[in-house]
Amino acid sequence: MKIIPLLFIPLLLTGCTDIRRRLSPDLLAVHTGETVSFAAHTSQEDALIAAEAADPLLLTDALGRAAGAEISTGHLTMLAVSGDPCGVTETYLQAQDLAPTCTVLAVDRNACDALRSGSLPAPDQIEAAVQTGMLPCRTADTVIGDLWGGSGVTALTACRGDALTAALYADGQCCGTLSEDACRGLALLGGRYETFAFDAAGTAFRIRHALLRISVHMTDRPEITVSGEIRTEPPLTDAAEKRLAEMLDAALRETVCAAGADLLFLREAALRDGLSAAQSCSQAEWRRMLLESECRIALPLR
Amino acid sequence: MNDQSNGWSAVQGAAVIILIRLTAFFCCDAPYSAAYALGMLAAAAIQSALMLLLLRIRLPIRGAGEILMRIYAVFCAAFLTGLLLRLYRQLRLVHFAGFVILLLLTLCDTASLQERAAARAAVILLCIAGLGFLLLPVSGIGTARRILLHTPDSVWAGFCREWRYACELPLLLWVRQKQAPDAAKHSTFVWAFVRCIFLPALVLFGAMQNGRLLRFAGNPFFLLLARTPLSDAVRTDGLWMMLAFGCGIVSITFCLQTAMPPQRKKLRKFASAFLPYLFLLGAGAILGADTLLPV
Structure with a gap:
């Protein structure tokens, strides 16, 4: 039975670290263009961090440098993307920067500016719309599942002005916005x-x-x-x-x-x-x- | 099942062998799909039939066979260590130095242990894993989709993957040698049941949760945990991660014990003397990583 104490040693490996040097954003906005802009909201300090990088994968480095802390994306509840939302979601899911149950929101204007100005819908608002059957559930795993295993076309929860709807994306481009009836029908199905x-x-x-x-x-x-x-x-x-x-x-x-x-x-x-x-x-x-x-x-x- | 007249009981023998496959299952990168479960079932059925046939021929492993078995056990330990290191990287855990020290500790502790210790620890771990696995279907029944059992995938690929991760097969013969005939028969049946029923069922359940993410470059078991609502309410991934490492370490211990020569008094003395220093070194490495190094 001497081995039993050894079984408790993995407790030391469960990530005990100095949390004062680690920030966990709950909202992340990404805008893809010639360069990629990031804006993240951290609930720990109720602060916004903004950064730019050449590639979406440089997210944690860029935000980490801007905040002077290590960035951990494991607690993201919403990813808002303008530009290429499918590409960004796929990149982050594959790099395991994104939980599969994270809500993805496609924004038709600069998502970082929208986060800064407070005009993005709150994750709870989207969750409530899904729970009441107003919108279909479109989390990162369903979006990427459609792209990989479906017909290459997916639907994302989209922010059009102040309204929430669902938009279809194929080949990284928006190819239509669904009507309210279609959103409700998809939620029902x-x-x-x-x-x-x-x-x-x-x-x-x-x-x-x-x-x-x-x-x-x-x-x-x-x-x-x-x-x-x-x-x-x-x-x-x-x-x-x-x-x-x-x-x-x-x-x-x-x-x-x-x-x-x-x-x-x-x-x-x-x-x-x-x-x-x-x-x-x-x-x-x-x-x-x-x-x-x-x-x-x-x-x-x- | 409790025949202990000749070495290990049936449960201990089965537990230690199942734990090796369970470690490989936790660390495996094969995506979950119904086709994978079917391939897994086909491979496990062949393996079980083979092992049950071999039960009838009781050939003692001695001489060159014993040396080969010991060498194989070293390879098996290395394979499992590699799998654990990969899981460590995938889950982005901190304290890599601590992890290496932990493996060294295992190595030293193994040398100083009675052979039966790993088997006893395996029984305890298997009970914990069994209880955990009971929670999974209960928590995920509402989000499971039956239609996802039809997601296109290759049965043949699943069949081949199962052979790739079935490193415990030859060791089953070794365990059998340490058991009374009745106990050996029972443990082979328990092992065959887990391989043919339990693991494919778990893969099927994962397929109904993970769905179309067949190209996901991560660990499918931890993806399954992330998809079940229980993980949202109570963070269970830490428990599973610890369990995976616990299973890995006990499995490596068993493999190393198998690999060691029967007369190992000097090795035991050396290991016992070195063990406390390794504990100190491990604690130092972990604390040092926390306070001195950038995380």
Whole structure:
């Protein structure tokens, strides 16, 4: 049993260090251009640190020099990026500078200036929008998962003026902004909300239980069908069902049919449903197939 | 299962062997996917069948075979050390000097230990790991997505990866030699169960959490921990990191014990005398790193 004390020695390796020399930003803004600008907010001192570097990977060095402290990015809750949000997210996730559950926000103006002026939405605001089904959950891992394993198109939570929405990105470029209905439809299909309330014909409905299934079948072109059952409080009426179908339809139309985006694990659903071409085709081919696909919502939803 | 008439009990034998694979599992860089789990299952089934067949032929490992086994144990210890060092780098832990001193301590402590000590420690660690693994599905059931089991990946790659990390296979024969026939049979069954059921199931669970991040250049087990909501509420990654290092150190200890010659009185004396100095050196290195060097 002499070895037992040895087992406690790894306690010494768990990173006991002088935290006075370490800053952990909770918000990070990155603007990519000819040079890369960084701005970080640290909750420890409620201070802003700004720096510039030639490459996004030099983040910790640049901010560390500016702050005179070691920068640890493990506690980031939101990464706001202007320029190339997908590239920056991918770089940081691969370099393990970013937790996979960190929220990524695409900003249409300089993200560093927006952070300095206090015009960026708070992470809690985005979280509340996700919890109430107003926005789909778009964390770093889902964004990069779509880029690596989907069709190369992803959706990011986007800040357009003061409004929060979702924007589609492909090849590092923004290729569209989703409507409110499409955002709600994606949230409904993603299933990460806690409460989902909507209005139909002057009555408010709250979803109690939703079990939706996406199937992908091949005829002369891929057919994507959403079917399932949604129970609401008060019980679903024809008008409410139509409203839900509109949201789901907008989500599929604006992401799959218009941009060829696979945000809903369509490739996996196709494989499950026996479409073997989804295994071997390239991202570009899969995107082309999705662009040609036909989407439909199978009614009734109750 | 408690036959201790001839060396190690069934549980001790199984624990020490499972712990080697568990260390490799913690440090492995293979991405989690259903195809990987399937490949893993296929490889483990072949390995288990092979080992269960070998159970029937009880050939004592002696002479040249014993020397080969001792050399293999050294390679195994080096392999596990390499895996731990890589995990250390991936997790960006501080105090590298402290880590090296810890490994040296293990080496010295091993030389002064009874052979059974590593097996006893392995049983304790395996119990802790088992309890931890019970927490994972409970905490992550809400965020697991069944559709992600269809993420495209190669079964063949998973099969090959499993062979690459199955360094404990020959050592199972060595452990078997130290056990009574019944205990050896039981420990081989426990080992085969963990390999064929438990680890692939854990990979499947990870696949349902980690999803499409098959090209993620990091540790998939710690990615799984980051994705489960339990880690958000209570930081459990520190516990798992300690467990991974604990498993690694006990596994290396076992390998080094296997590698050592039976008559090692001088080595023991030297190790016992040197051990306190190493402890001091380790503490000094860690404290020095904290106070003198830039972190």
